[in-house]
Amino acid sequence: MKNIILIAAPAAGKGTQAKMLKEKYNYAHISAGDLLRDAAKVNDETGNYINKQLKDGKLVSEEIMFDILKKRITQADCKNGYILDGFPRTLEQAEYYEELIKTLNYDLGLVIFIDVLKSELERRIVGRRICEECGFIYNINFEDQKPSNDNLCDKCGGKLYQRSDDNKDSFETRYQTYLNMTKPLIDYYENIGVLHKINGGINKETTFNSITTIINK
Numbered sequence: 323m324k325n326i327i328l329i330a331a332p333a334a335g336k337g338t339q340a341k342m343l344k345e346k347y348n349y350a351h352i353s354a355g356d357l358l359r360d361a362a363k364v365n366d367e368t369g370n371y372i373n374k375q376l377k378d379g380k381l382v383s384e385e386i387m388f389d390i391l392k393k394r395i396t397q398a399d400c401k402n403g404y405i406l407d408g409f410p411r412t413l414e415q416a417e418y419y420e421e422l423i424k425t426l427n428y429d430l431g432l433v434i435f436i437d438v439l440k441s442e443l444e445r446r447i448v449g450r451r452i453c454e455e456c457g458f459i460y461n462i463n464f465e466d467q468k469p470s471n472d473n474l475c476d477k478c479g480g481k482l483y484q485r486s487d488d489n490k491d492s493f494e495t496r497y498q499t500y501l502n503m504t505k506p507l508i509d510y511y512e513n514i515g516v517l518h519k520i521n522g523g524i525n526k527e528t529t530f531n532s533i534t535t536i537i538n539k
């Protein structure tokens with residue numbers, strides 16, 4: 323079993339890669355953003371708070387994030403390995419996570435940093451469209467990732483939507499948060515010898531090949 327942590331800026335392709343890895347290796351896919359988007363649907367104080375943080379492109383408090391993460395990684399499907407997509411995003415989260423896996427007797431596993439230029443990220447963010455039925459991700463700014471029918475999924479016919487934080491303003495906030503809070507994790511994991519850096523700027527297949535080469539070593 324190899325647990326995998328994916329670290330990258332917003333829209334670098336963590337979610338897409340995690341889905342592809344899940345299919346190939348049957349690991350559980352734990353997306354911090356998806357867990358929070360689900361929690362934001364609950365119409366109570368916590369749900370409304372999460373909803374606002376997501377819209378503004380700001381991180382959700384550690385207390386809430388830890389609680390949600392702990393519940394998820396202790397579920398049965400995580401026992402055979404999992405991919406963490408979007409967690410940890412701060413040094414405090416990384417430290418919390420290490421304490422948590424010690425108590426659960428889980429491996430830290432591999433940490434993979436997917437490197438993509440900011441200009442490319444912005445182009446991906448504003449064009450991203452997601453199927454509300456099957457979760458498949460399209461991009462209207464790239465010929466090879468466009469749906470053939472503007473607002474409908476080619477795979478299942480579901481309606482496509484745009485995330486409320488996939489716009490230029492939220493992207494700027496999210497990118498600055500990434501530089502200030504998440505990038506320090508790269509040095510942190512490099513220092514403990516678990517970091518693998520790959521180029522995520524070509525296409526999803528090339529990125530996937532780089533990741534599977536690391537996993538299969």
Ligand code: AMP
Binds near residue numbers: 381382383407409415
């Ligand atoms: P993502 O789907 O990974 O792009 O995350 C979407 C949003 O969820 C982020 O912009 C944050 O508002 C929130 N979020 C995701 N992961 C975390 C985390 N580890 N800690 C706090 N907030 C998070």
